[in-house]
Amino acid sequence: MKIIIISRPDFFPGEGNAINRLFQDGMVNLHLRKPECSREDLCELIKSIDPDYHSRLSLHQHHDLAAEFGIKGLHFPEKQREATGEEIWRDLVAKGYRLSTSIHDLAELERLSDAFSYTFFGPVFDSISKAGYKGVLDEDFVLAKNRNAPKVIALGGINASNIQKIQGMNFDGAALLGAVWQENQSLKSIESIKSIDPIDSFNLGTGGLSPRQLIGAELRQQFPAAIETSPEQFIAKGQSPKKSIAGGFSRRITRDGRLQFVSNENGEISHVQSILLALEAGCKWIQLRVKGRPEDEVLELAEKAKFLCDSFDAKLIINDFPHVAKSVNAYGLHLGLDDMPLREARKIVGEEMILGGTANTLQHVIQRIEEGADYVGLGPYRFTTTKQNLSPILGLEGYQRILHELSLRKCYIPIIAIGGIRQEDIAGLKAAGLYGVAMSSALINSENTKKTIQNIQQILC
Ligand SMILES: Cc1ncc(COP(=O)(O)OP(=O)(O)O)c(N)n1
Numbered sequence: 001m002k003i004i005i006i007s008r009p010d011f012f013p014g015e016g017n018a019i020n021r022l023f024q025d026g027m028v029n030l031h032l033r034k035p036e037c038s039r040e041d042l043c044e045l046i047k048s049i050d051p052d053y054h055s056r057l058s059l060h061q062h063h064d065l066a067a068e069f070g071i072k073g074l075h076f077p078e079k080q081r082e083a084t085g086e087e088i089w090r091d092l093v094a095k096g097y098r099l100s101t102s103i104h105d106l107a108e109l110e111r112l113s114d115a116f117s118y119t120f121f122g123p124v125f126d127s128i129s130k131a132g133y134k135g136v137l138d139e140d141f142v143l144a145k146n147r148n149a150p151k152v153i154a155l156g157g158i159n160a161s162n163i164q165k166i167q168g169m170n171f172d173g174a175a176l177l178g179a180v181w182q183e184n185q186s187l188k189s190i191e192s193i194k195s196i197d198p199i200d201s202f203n204l205g206t207g208g209l210s211p212r213q214l215i216g217a218e219l220r221q222q223f224p225a226a227i228e229t230s231p232e233q234f235i236a237k238g239q240s241p242k243k244s245i246a247g248g249f250s251r252r253i254t255r256d257g258r259l260q261f262v263s264n265e266n267g268e269i270s271h272v273q274s275i276l277l278a279l280e281a282g283c284k285w286i287q288l289r290v291k292g293r294p295e296d297e298v299l300e301l302a303e304k305a306k307f308l309c310d311s312f313d314a315k316l317i318i319n320d321f322p323h324v325a326k327s328v329n330a331y332g333l334h335l336g337l338d339d340m341p342l343r344e345a346r347k348i349v350g351e352e353m354i355l356g357g358t359a360n361t362l363q364h365v366i367q368r369i370e371e372g373a374d375y376v377g378l379g380p381y382r383f384t385t386t387k388q389n390l391s392p393i394l395g396l397e398g399y400q401r402i403l404h405e406l407s408l409r410k411c412y413i414p415i416i417a418i419g420g421i422r423q424e425d426i427a428g429l430k431a432a433g434l435y436g437v438a439m440s441s442a443l444i445n446s447e448n449t450k451k452t453i454q455n456i457q458q459i460l461c
Pocket residue numbers: 260287289319320334335336337338339356357358359376377378387416418438
């Protein structure tokens with residue numbers, strides 16, 4: 001569940017410090033909402049917020065300040081949404097901004113552009129900070145969600161005692177205001193704020209360390225536009241999507257899925273930390289690959305991973321565990337040749353979820369297409385210690401041979417190369433016709449993960 005904190009509507013002394021404190025304690029997103037504020041006052045407040053956190057801010061007013069400060073979130077209050085339009089929003093999304101808006105009637109969700117990543121809706125409960133601002137939902141309300149509609153973040157009167165209801169009502173997240181700020185213009189205690197979050201996402205299982213402490217001050221996330229890939233872009237090396245063996249064509253692999261980060265843990269970094277590292281560096285497809293742990297532990301990690309991915313507008317793929325993928329409403333599930341058959345998994349996870357399947361040979365790729373996979377993870381490219389019991393190494397020649405055979409057979413499916421891949425391999429793999437790559441150790445161990453991910457995305461996306 002996504003938790004967003006909204007600033008007080010007025011300015012107050014020490015506000016920048018209070019905001020820095022929240023970020024240090026694990027807050028992921030903060031909306032700066034200061035109705036009718038002057039540009040100068042807002043500018044001063046932003047200057048007092050640590051630049052490391054600027055990209056996690058969303059501006060409700062004075063959007064022009066975003067470029068100056070590297071702020072990545074732009075919020076369109078209802079009036080501003082009505083005064084602008086699709087062309088402007090799409091342009092901003094293409095420039096890497098994440099857009100949000102507010103609605104006061106859920107019927108508007110149907111019409112809301114998917115240029116918006118999420119929308120606030122409220123007041124769900126009687127407001128804590130605004131007297132007379134009454135909640136509009138019945139106790140037994142359940143939100144009906146359309147997968148393509150923006151996420152819906154409940155707003156109004158949310159605190160530790162009712163946030164569970166928000167989850168039960170099927171909202172994607174909660175926005176907090178009165179539960180965070182005191183009437184006397186200071187921050188409530190960090191402990192009381194953290195207690196609001198039902199899955200302890202403020203701590204993120206990081207032993208209380210903030211994201212910044214974990215991964216270094218120089219890392220800042222980017223939000224490249226997630227552009228749906230057109231069928232034309234899928235046609236590689238003369239392959240025609242119309243003639244795929246499966247007969248169908250998947251539109252659900254987005255262009256930003258060309259780089260999939262595979263989580264890992266070692267003595268220095270946990271799964272959650274590795275995911276945060278990749279997200280902060282701008283990676284948009286994250287695979288949670290946990291080995292040797294029971295399913296209930298994987299579920300716990302998956303909930304944290306989902307929270308993080310939602311917060312960074314990234315897509316979460318769960319490796320090996322269909323029920324976990326279903327339970328956290330992941331974007332995708334990846335299964336190997338020795339895991340549950342894809343058709344069986346499809347019955348568990350439903351029609352919407354992306355299914356990835358491993359292949360090591362041409363026959364496996366064809367099998368995966370027949371089974372209805374949305375993409376294939378083909379490898380290993382070279383030797384790696386990340387996976388035990390590796391299948392035979394393919395090398396670039398192996399990929400070239402398999403892709404050539406597929407094109408002769410007019411078979412098409414997005415193929416993701418995996419196994420020991422490094423930045424310097426990307427151009428060759430792309431030229432060979434690979435759709436994308438999945439990488440773990442080379443990203444975790446990079447001296448500068450952000451730069452490496454940017455370089456890879458520049459070549460692939
Ligand atoms: C993108 C991608 N491709 C292949 C794999 C390997 O999956 P599998 O064969 O099931 O092996 P494990 O990862 O489960 O050890 C993958 N995870 N991701």
